Structures are given as structure tokens and as C-alpha cells.
Amino acid sequence: xxxxxxxxxxxxxxxxxGTVTFSVLFAxxxxxxxxxxxxxxxxxxxxxxxxxxxxxxxxxxxxxLVASRMLMYKTKPLFEMTYLTYTLWCLMEIVxxxxxxxxxxxxxxxxxxxTPWEIFARSILYAAIALGIPYLISGMYFAIIDKNKTIRLxxxxxxxxxxxxxxxxxxxxxxxxxxSLKLSLSPENLYYIESDDNYIKVWYTDTKGxxxxxxxxxxxxxxxxxxxxxxxxxCHRKYIVNIKKVKVLRKESEGxxxxxxxxxxxxxxxxxxxxxxxLSHFTGESPLLEPIDY
Numbered sequence: 001x002x003x004x005x006x007x008x009x010x011x012x013x014x015x016x017x018g019t020v021t022f023s024v025l026f027a028x029x030x031x032x033x034x035x036x037x038x039x040x041x042x043x044x045x046x047x048x049x050x051x052x053x054x055x056x057x058x059x060x061x062x063x064x065l066v067a068s069r070m071l072m073y074k075t076k077p078l079f080e081m082t083y084l085t086y087t088l089w090c091l092m093e094i095v096x097x098x099x100x101x102x103x104x105x106x107x108x109x110x111x112x113x114x115t116p117w118e119i120f121a122r123s124i125l126y127a128a129i130a131l132g133i134p135y136l137i138s139g140m141y142f143a144i145i146d147k148n149k150t151i152r153l154x155x156x157x158x159x160x161x162x163x164x165x166x167x168x169x170x171x172x173x174x175x176x177x178x179x180s181l182k183l184s185l186s187p188e189n190l191y192y193i194e195s196d197d198n199y200i201k202v203w204y205t206d207t208k209g210x211x212x213x214x215x216x217x218x219x220x221x222x223x224x225x226x227x228x229x230x231x232x233x234x235c236h237r238k239y240i241v242n243i244k245k246v247k248v249l250r251k252e253s254e255g256x257x258x259x260x261x262x263x264x265x266x267x268x269x270x271x272x273x274x275x276x277x278x279l280s281h282f283t284g285e286s287p288l289l290e291p292i293d294y
Contacts, residue, residue: 004082004083005080005081005082006081006082006083006085006086007143007146007221008219008220008221010086010139010142011072011073011076011081012197012198012219013073013197013198014198015138015142016069016070016072016073017069018138018142019069019134019135019138019139020062020065020066020069022134022137022138023065023130023131023134023135023138024061024062024065025134026130026133026134027061027130027131027134028058030126030129030130053104053108057100057101057104060100061097061100064093064096064097065093068089068093072089077237090131090132090135093131094124094127094128094131094132095124097123097127097131098120098123098124098127099120101123101127102116102119102120102123105119105123106119146219146222171184171185171186171187172184172185172186172187172190172227172232174200174202174216174218174223175218176216176217176218177198177217177218177219178217182214182216182218183202183214183216185202185204187230187231187242187244188244189204189205189206190202190203190204190232190242190245191203191204191205191211191241191242191245191260191262191265192239192240192241192242192245192260192265192268193220193223193232193239193240194220194238194239195219195220195237195238195239196215198217198218198219199215199216199217199218200215200216200218200219200220200223201213201214201215202214202215202216203265205262211262211264211265220234220238220240223240224240227240231243231244231281233274233277233278233281234274234277235258235268235269235270235271235274235277235278236268236269236270236271236274237271237273239268241258241260241268241278243278243281243282245260245261245262246258246259246260246261247259247260247261249278249282254269255269255270255271255272255275256269256270256275256278256279257269257270258270258278
């Protein structure tokens with residue numbers, strides 16, 4: 001589990017923003033319940049000084065969470081975020097917020113009945129509740145949304161790939177995140193699909209043979225799962241390629257490279273993670289797309 005890669009739907013820009021927003025709202029409600037039962041709660045709305053200090057602290061926490069999640073989003077291409085890494089990241093947020101709260105509490109409230117370490121331990125507990133619960137709920141919500149999108153795509157794919165449908169009449173049909181049909185095209189017109197955060201760019205040729213790009217809000221992982229038994233193959237973290245459009249497969253010092261049969265398209269790199277899946281399509285048959293003849 002610790003080395004299991006974190007799903008992409010938890011690392012998208014809008015998902016991270018949604019998680020922070022929900023966490024802040026949940027924390028505000030939780031702290032309003034917590035204040036009356038705390039002996040060292042210095043924050044409040046009654047006193048003007050305390051109000052300003054409370055406002056400043058809340059604003060600082062929000063900025064910290066936003067900066068933390070932005071850093072998580074920006075560093076996503078640099079290393080693989082696993083469940084363990086994500087958990088440690090969330091714990092780091094809790095520890096830092098608790099440490100700052102403890103420092104302010106000791107300086108402002110100057111409690112006599114608790115040591116700084118006792119305050120810190122208690123703030124860790126409350127911060128874990130205030131942030132851990134909304135993090136968990138947000139993760140479950142986005143997981144359900146992602147699963148519904150995948151099921152919607154898979155159900156439609158089962159219809160268009162029914163045995164009664166001739167291969168030459170089959171279409172590659174793509175929906176956006178809301179389930180709206182956005183693009184349907186013949187496999188021979190599709191070159192590759194590129195990931196762009198929570199969107200995908202579909203590169204294809206129109207009836208005049210001109211290379212076009214169509215962007216829709218959908219995750220590349222959803223497309224990969226929906227067409228996993230076809231000639232649409234994941235070759236890179238950012239790309240799904242139509243194997244039938246590969247003109248040359250060549251081995252370079254850093255790995256395999258795919259040259260497509262369109263000079264306007266730059267070569268696509270095959271990363272080690274997807275090498276076996278790509279190579280298998282040059283020896284076996286695909287149910288949707290025929291293998292390449294050499």
C-alpha cells in the first residue's frame with residue numbers, strides 16, 4: 001500500500017482547491033464547537049485584539065494550505081506521489097499548523113496549567129480532526145465521482161463495441177466529466193491523446209486530412225481504462241497513442257520512441273512503465289485496431 005501510486009483524481013488542480021476549501025469550512029465549524037470547552041483558546045470574536053489575531057491566524061493557515069497544495073500540484077511531474085507520501089505530506093501540514101498554534105498560544109494566552117508540549121499534543125489531535133476528516137471525505141467524494149465517470153464511459157464503450165457491430169463502423173467516442181458526448185471519430189483518424197491536467201487534447205485528422213486538436217474535460221486515465229482492450233495504448237504519463245498510426249518504432253539510448261505517420265507530429269517517447277504494453281501490440285492483435293504491417 002505504501003508504494004501504491006496515488007490516483008490522479010486526488011492531485012488535480014480543482015480537486016486540490018476543493019479539498020482546501022472544504023477543509024477550511026469544516027475547520028471553522030469544528031473550532032466554533034471547540035472554543036467553549038477550551039481553557040487555552042485565545043481566538044475569538046468578542047475582543048477586538050483577539051478578533052484581529054484570530055483573523056490573522058486563520059488567514060495564515062489558509063495561505064499555508066493553499067501554498068502546500070500548490071506545491072503538491074507543481075511537484076507532481078517530478079516524483080510519483082504514493083499513498084505513503086501523501087499521508088506524510090498531510091501529517092506535515094498538521095504538525096506545522098499545530099506548532100504555530102502552540103507558539104501563539106504560549107505567547108498570547110500564557111497558560112499556567114499546561115506546558116507547551118501538552119498544548120502541542122492537544123493541538124495535534126484537534127488539527128488532525130479538523131483537517132483529517134475533510135481530507136478523508138473529499139477523497140471519498142472524488143473517488144465516487146471518478147468511478148461514476150469511468151462506468152459511464154465503459155457502459156457506452158460496451159454498446160459501440162458490441163459483436164454485432166462491424167469493426168470498420170466502430171467509433172471512438174469520448175465524453176466529458178459531466179457525461180456529455182463531445183467527440184466521436186473513426187479510429188483511422190485518431191493519432192494520439194494528450195493529457196493536460198484535468199483535460200485531454202485529442203489529435204486527429206479531419207475530412208481534408210488536416211491535423212486538428214480537440215480539448216475536453218476528461219482524465220487520461222479514464223480513457224485508458226475505457227479502451228484498454230483496443231489499439232489505443234498508454235505509452236507515457238501524458239500520452240495515449242493509436243498504434244495503427246505508428247510508422248516507426250525505434251530504440252534509442254533512453255528507451256523506445258514512436259514516429260507517427262504525420263510529419264506535423266513530434267515523436268512520442270515510450271517510458272519504461274508502459275514499454276511492455278506498447279511492444280505487445282506489435283506482435284499481437286487488437287480487437288479494435290489491426291496490427292501494423294511491416
